[in-house]
Amino acid sequence: MHSSSVFSSLPPPKLRLTALYSAPTTDSNSNSMAAASPKWAQKTITLPPLRRGCHLITPKITKELGDDLSQFNCGLAHLFLQHTSASLTINENYDTDVRDDTETFLNNIVPEGNSAPWKHTLEGPDDMPAHIKSSMFGCQLTIPITNGKFNMGTWQGIWLCEHRDYPTARKVVVTLNGI
Amino acid sequence: MHSSSVFSSLPPPKLRLTALYSAPTTDSNSNSMAAASPKWAQKTITLPPLRRGCHLITPKITKELGDDLSQFNCGLAHLFLQHTSASLTINENYDTDVRDDTETFLNNIVPEGNSAPWKHTLEGPDDMPAHIKSSMFGCQLTIPITNGKFNMGTWQGIWLCEHRDYPTARKVVVTLNGI
Amino acid sequence: MHSSSVFSSLPPPKLRLTALYSAPTTDSNSNSMAAASPKWAQKTITLPPLRRGCHLITPKITKELGDDLSQFNCGLAHLFLQHTSASLTINENYDTDVRDDTETFLNNIVPEGNSAPWKHTLEGPDDMPAHIKSSMFGCQLTIPITNGKFNMGTWQGIWLCEHRDYPTARKVVVTLNGI
Numbered sequence: 001m002h003s004s005s006v007f008s009s010l011p012p013p014k015l016r017l018t019a020l021y022s023a024p025t026t027d028s029n030s031n032s033m034a035a036a037s038p039k040w041a042q043k044t045i046t047l048p049p050l051r052r053g054c055h056l057i058t059p060k061i062t063k064e065l066g067d068d069l070s071q072f073n074c075g076l077a078h079l080f081l082q083h084t085s086a087s088l089t090i091n092e093n094y095d096t097d098v099r100d101d102t103e104t105f106l107n108n109i110v111p112e113g114n115s116a117p118w119k120h121t122l123e124g125p126d127d128m129p130a131h132i133k134s135s136m137f138g139c140q141l142t143i144p145i146t147n148g149k150f151n152m153g154t155w156q157g158i159w160l161c162e163h164r165d166y167p168t169a170r171k172v173v174v175t176l177n178g179i
Numbered sequence: 180m181h182s183s184s185v186f187s188s189l190p191p192p193k194l195r196l197t198a199l200y201s202a203p204t205t206d207s208n209s210n211s212m213a214a215a216s217p218k219w220a221q222k223t224i225t226l227p228p229l230r231r232g233c234h235l236i237t238p239k240i241t242k243e244l245g246d247d248l249s250q251f252n253c254g255l256a257h258l259f260l261q262h263t264s265a266s267l268t269i270n271e272n273y274d275t276d277v278r279d280d281t282e283t284f285l286n287n288i289v290p291e292g293n294s295a296p297w298k299h300t301l302e303g304p305d306d307m308p309a310h311i312k313s314s315m316f317g318c319q320l321t322i323p324i325t326n327g328k329f330n331m332g333t334w335q336g337i338w339l340c341e342h343r344d345y346p347t348a349r350k351v352v353v354t355l356n357g358i
Numbered sequence: 359m360h361s362s363s364v365f366s367s368l369p370p371p372k373l374r375l376t377a378l379y380s381a382p383t384t385d386s387n388s389n390s391m392a393a394a395s396p397k398w399a400q401k402t403i404t405l406p407p408l409r410r411g412c413h414l415i416t417p418k419i420t421k422e423l424g425d426d427l428s429q430f431n432c433g434l435a436h437l438f439l440q441h442t443s444a445s446l447t448i449n450e451n452y453d454t455d456v457r458d459d460t461e462t463f464l465n466n467i468v469p470e471g472n473s474a475p476w477k478h479t480l481e482g483p484d485d486m487p488a489h490i491k492s493s494m495f496g497c498q499l500t501i502p503i504t505n506g507k508f509n510m511g512t513w514q515g516i517w518l519c520e521h522r523d524y525p526t527a528r529k530v531v532v533t534l535n536g537i
Contacts, residue, residue, distance in 0.1 A: 038217050038396050040253045040358050042325060074398045076436055076533055078255055080323050082332030084271045089493040092442045097478035098489050104475055105490050117283055120276040131277050132284050135268040140321055142498055144438050144531045151531055153440030173323045173330055175255055179398050217396050219432045219537050221504060257434055259502050261511030263450045296462055299455035310456050311463050314447040319500055352502045352509055354434055
């Protein structure tokens with residue numbers, strides 16, 4: 001950020017360009033920076049039940065956020081899955097084989113059934129493996145926002161990984177913060 | 180967030196409702212929004228030595244944060260563990276078997292002892308496995324704040340996973356940001 | 359944060375001390391708090407191709423951020439890798455054996471070659487394993503900023519884990535937010 005213009009706000013940043021913004025100062029003669037006032041938004045998105053496996057949910061998330069995402073020139077989007085038997089991750093957004101192979105990996109790495117050493121089995125053989133997979137991939141993501149959009153790589157997408165055999169609706173708390 | 184009221188602040192958000200806040204404008208006639216001024220808080224919490232395994236630390240964290248958490252209507256709490264041989268994760272907050280089974284999984288997945296292929300063994304057989312487990316689960320969490328509380332799911336809790344046999348006190352830098 | 363001084367700003371916090379900051383109020387007579395106005399900065403850092411394995415990139419990241427990091431007394435730095443076949447993690451910053459052993463672990467845990475069960479193999483035997491490793495360690499980190507520096511533990515460093523045999527340059531979007 002060596003060439004950044006400190007404390008300037010508009011116009012919005014271009015990708016790969018550097019910018020350092022600030023909230024408006026208390027100088028009442030300087031209303032021109034009001035547009036850069038920090039904003040917070042928060043919403044709980046409910047995802048319908050999805051079968052066990054990995055699912056690309058970027059379109060659903062961006063549709064639910066709608067116009068509100070476009071109000072942030074620079075910021076962060078935080079996604080928080082309120083469950084312990086599913087997970088959020090970012091991975092390939094194109095070939096569905098990648099999602100299938102990831103499910104295969106998770107099942108190979110976390111044993112299920114008679115050979116599994118788990119004590120916690122009350123809800124079925126997929127219960128404890130689901131908890132473990134949830135901590136392996138995690139339940140939370142933070143994604144940069146640039147010019148009103150998620151600033152992910154070309155091939156990146158947001159995945160909901162459902163680890164239960166009998167899935168239920170899943171809630172994701174999305175928090176947006178930026179200017 | 181289609182029905183959100185843009186740039187409004189109070190009253191504080193209800194769960195699952197949508198809200199889009201902003202910091203106060205520079206309009207000196209509009210003091211009513213001062214309550215929504217962005218705040219930052221930062222504290223280092225020291226956890227006492229905990230035996231190898233997974234531990235629920237939500238009560239300890241919320242107690243240490245005390246009244247300060249309640250000052251944020253909408254925001255994010257960031258927890259950062261300053262160590263490379265322990266980890267933070269979010270998982271089940273009720274049945275202790277889930278924590279025991281997770282420790283079992285970690286030990287099964289990361290070999291320790293004579294059969295382990297590690298070069299880095301100076302501090303003992305649990306040293307390199309601890310580093311690996313730390314990267315598997317990670318050392319940082321971000322949790323949404325809504326109405327002055329962590330907005331986690333009903334069954335979610337914060338875990339400190341101690342990966343060393345002879346544990347030491349562990350430091351967690353907590354950063355709160357919001358309005 | 360029981361002894362924190364609420365809504366004060368300067369002087370900047372010392373490590374382990376508690377502080378609760380706020381953005382400037384709308385009181386136009388109170389210009390002294392302008393220094394605590396929330397700032398946002400965003401930059402894309404390009405890392406040169408690094409061979410398959412784990413690499414310490416803290417020096418490169420801090421050099422690229424330069425003086426801009428020092429402008430934040432209290433805040434968060436978010437690093438986002440725009441790729442699905444490499445990962446970011448935080449681990450030991452000293453002994454290179456730890457990085458070698460972590461690469462050994464990743465290769466042991468994710469099979470590659472004829473015995474691997476992957477459908478997605480178009481780009482070679484390291485393709486699908488790279489995607490899996492990317493989700494295991496993740497593509498994003500959030501690090502606290504205190505007194506103008508990353509507030510990591512003594513032995514912590516930022517790693518770029520390259521999972522492909524024929525690496526390419528990798529882009530990291532860094533977003534700074536704080537006061």
